[in-house]
Amino acid sequence: MSTRASVADVRGRPAFQRGARLGYAANGVLNLAIGWLALQVAWGAGSEEASATGALRTLAGTPVGGFLLWxxxxxxxxxxxxxxxxxxxxxxxGERLKAAGKGVVxxxxxxxxxxxVDQGGSGSSGSGGSSEAGWTADLMAQPLGRLLVAAVGAGVIAVGAYHVHKGWTRTFLRDLREHPGPWVVRAGRLGYVARxxxxxxxxxxFVAAAATADPDRAQGLDGALQTLRDAPFGQWLLTIVALGFVAYGVYSFVRARVGRV
Known part of the structure; x- marks a missing residue:
C-alpha cells in the first residue's frame, strides 16, 4: 500500500474522525476561556493574560483542570x-497550505x-509579550530582519482579513454538513469577524515593530487586546471582540457535531 493510500485509510477511520471532532470541541473550550479573559482585560479585572496559554492556565485552575487539559x-x-x-x-x-498551517497551529x-500540565498548571512564567519581543529581536538581528518581521506581520494581517471575510460572507457554512440554524450562523459570523x-x-x-526597529512593540494576542482596550471607546470595542471569541467557541461546539471531516 502506498503512503498516500495509507494516509487515506487512517483518515477515513471513524475513530480518527471522532478525534478531529474532539479537537473542534477543544477549540471551543479554549475560545470560551480566551473570551472570558478578554472581558477581564476590558474591565480591569483578573491577572491572567488573554492568550491561548493564559486560557489553558485558567482552565487548569478549575476543579477538573488536570483531566480537562489532557x-x-x-x-x-x-x-x-x-x-x-x-x-x-x-x-x-492553497487549500493544502492552509490545512498544513492549521495542522501546525x-x-x-x-x-x-x-x-x-507538565508544570502543574502554571505554564510558562514569562509573559506572552516578552516572548514575542524576544524572538522578534532575534529575527531583526538577521540580514533583512526588519523586512522579515514586517512580512510576518503582513501574513498575520492577511489571516485576520481572511477570518473577517469568512465570517462576513458566511462562507464558514461550507465547513458544515448541514445548516446549523440562524443563531449558530450569527455566532459564527461574530466569532470569525472578532478573531x-x-x-x-x-x-x-509586528509591522509597527519592524517600521520602528523596536521589537518590544511586537505583541501576541494579549498585547493586541490591550491595544484595543486603550483605543477610543476601547472597553466597549474589546467587550465586543471578547464576546466574539465566546461566540466562536459556541460555533466550534456545533462544528464538532456537524462539521465536515
Whole structure:
C-alpha cells in the first residue's frame, strides 16, 4: 500500500474522525476561556493574560483542570494530525497550505497544553509579550530582519482579513454538513469577524515593530487586546471582540457535531 493510500485509510477511520471532532470541541473550550479573559482585560479585572496559554492556565485552575487539559491535548493533537492528512492528500495548493498551517497551529496548542500540565498548571512564567519581543529581536538581528518581521506581520494581517471575510460572507457554512440554524450562523459570523480583528491588530503590531526597529512593540494576542482596550471607546470595542471569541467557541461546539471531516 502506498503512503498516500495509507494516509487515506487512517483518515477515513471513524475513530480518527471522532478525534478531529474532539479537537473542534477543544477549540471551543479554549475560545470560551480566551473570551472570558478578554472581558477581564476590558474591565480591569483578573491577572491572567488573554492568550491561548493564559486560557489553558485558567482552565487548569478549575476543579477538573488536570483531566480537562489532557482531553484538550488529545483533541488538539488529533485535529492537528487530521489537518496534516488533508494537506498530504492533495487538492489545490492553497487549500493544502492552509490545512498544513492549521495542522501546525493545533499541534502547537497540544504542546502548549502539555506544557501547562507538565508544570502543574502554571505554564510558562514569562509573559506572552516578552516572548514575542524576544524572538522578534532575534529575527531583526538577521540580514533583512526588519523586512522579515514586517512580512510576518503582513501574513498575520492577511489571516485576520481572511477570518473577517469568512465570517462576513458566511462562507464558514461550507465547513458544515448541514445548516446549523440562524443563531449558530450569527455566532459564527461574530466569532470569525472578532478573531479576524484581533489577528489584524497582532499583525499590525509586528509591522509597527519592524517600521520602528523596536521589537518590544511586537505583541501576541494579549498585547493586541490591550491595544484595543486603550483605543477610543476601547472597553466597549474589546467587550465586543471578547464576546466574539465566546461566540466562536459556541460555533466550534456545533462544528464538532456537524462539521465536515
Amino acid at each position: 482531553v484538550l491535548l488529545v483533541g488538539f493533537a488529533l485535529l492537528g494530525l487530521w489537518q496534516l492528512t488533508t494537506a498530504l492528500l492533495g487538492g489545490r495548493t 493545533y499541534l502547537a496548542l497540544a504542546v502548549a497544553a502539555y506544557g501547562v 479576524g480583528v484581533a489577528f489584524g491588530v497582532v499583525g499590525g503590531l
